[in-house]
Amino acid sequence: MADISMNAWKQIWxxxxxDARLLEAGDLKSVFMELxxxxxNDTLGGNGVQYDAYMKQYLSMKKNMCGERESIxxxxxxxxxxxxxxxxxxxxxxxxxxxxxSRTHIDTAVKxxxxxxxxxxxxxxxxxxxxxxxxxxxxxxxxxxxSTDYALKxxxxxxxxxxxxxxxxxxxxxxxxxxxxxxxxxxxxxYDEKYKGLHKLFIDKTFFTEYAxxxxxxxxxxxxxxxxxWNADFVFDVYLYKxxx
Numbered sequence: 001m002a003d004i005s006m007n008a009w010k011q012i013w014x015x016x017x018x019d020a021r022l023l024e025a026g027d028l029k030s031v032f033m034e035l036x037x038x039x040x041n042d043t044l045g046g047n048g049v050q051y052d053a054y055m056k057q058y059l060s061m062k063k064n065m066c067g068e069r070e071s072i073x074x075x076x077x078x079x080x081x082x083x084x085x086x087x088x089x090x091x092x093x094x095x096x097x098x099x100x101x102s103r104t105h106i107d108t109a110v111k112x113x114x115x116x117x118x119x120x121x122x123x124x125x126x127x128x129x130x131x132x133x134x135x136x137x138x139x140x141x142x143x144x145x146x147s148t149d150y151a152l153k154x155x156x157x158x159x160x161x162x163x164x165x166x167x168x169x170x171x172x173x174x175x176x177x178x179x180x181x182x183x184x185x186x187x188x189x190x191y192d193e194k195y196k197g198l199h200k201l202f203i204d205k206t207f208f209t210e211y212a213x214x215x216x217x218x219x220x221x222x223x224x225x226x227x228x229x230w231n232a233d234f235v236f237d238v239y240l241y242k243x244x245x
Contacts, residue, residue: 035084072134079141083109137167
């Protein structure tokens with residue numbers, strides 16, 4: 001059962017509506033940026049993350065997901081939103097699948113993805129492992145969880161679904177929590193009041209290193225690869241690789 005904070009975030013996600021004209025335009029850049037916009041990212045305007053930066057992030061993600069393998073053929077995104085990165089993977093010839101907590105986002109993803117292996121609306125803790133993928137990843141999802149106990153259960157589900165790589169991207173760093181809050185309070189008037197009830201989970205890197213050691217997995221932790229992202233100094237990316245496959 002989702003907690004109150006997750007339901008509060010869900011109300012925000014459900015309020016985002018895509019511009020149908022942009023989705024039907026057929027231009028990958030326009031569609032991608034519209035999907036990122038309704039997913040809650042500030043991608044528009046002079047201070048937003050630009051398309052080229054997202055493309056560099058995508059190429060970095062793809063390279064790291066491959067690990068010691070030359071290629072991966074299928075990817076599943078937990079918390080896929082409206083599917084912007086799944087769209088890039090599908091365009092590149094990957095088999096894709098995804099799930100998200102927002103019905104509105106899934107309805108949009110259905111419109112832009114041509115042939116997903118599966119695409120459904122549910123809470124992250126209910127990820128099904130019936131269909132396997134070479135890589136299972138999430139991007140900016142763990143920050144919305146109620147606790148590290150919940151995060152651990154979701155990570156276990158992601159591992160069961162993956163044949164090789166599990167990637168957890170844009171994790172809010174526990175070591176940077178105070179700096180993050182100071183930055184937000186300086187940038188946003190009445191920050192604590194405006195974001196009351198909208199919990200953010202900060203996770204220590206040892207959460208992942210200990211998980212990798214316990215499960216005999218290789219691990220790679222990197223800084224954010226998204227240029228122009230205001231949150232980059234406060235987050236990190238994690239790649240876990242199964243060594244017995």
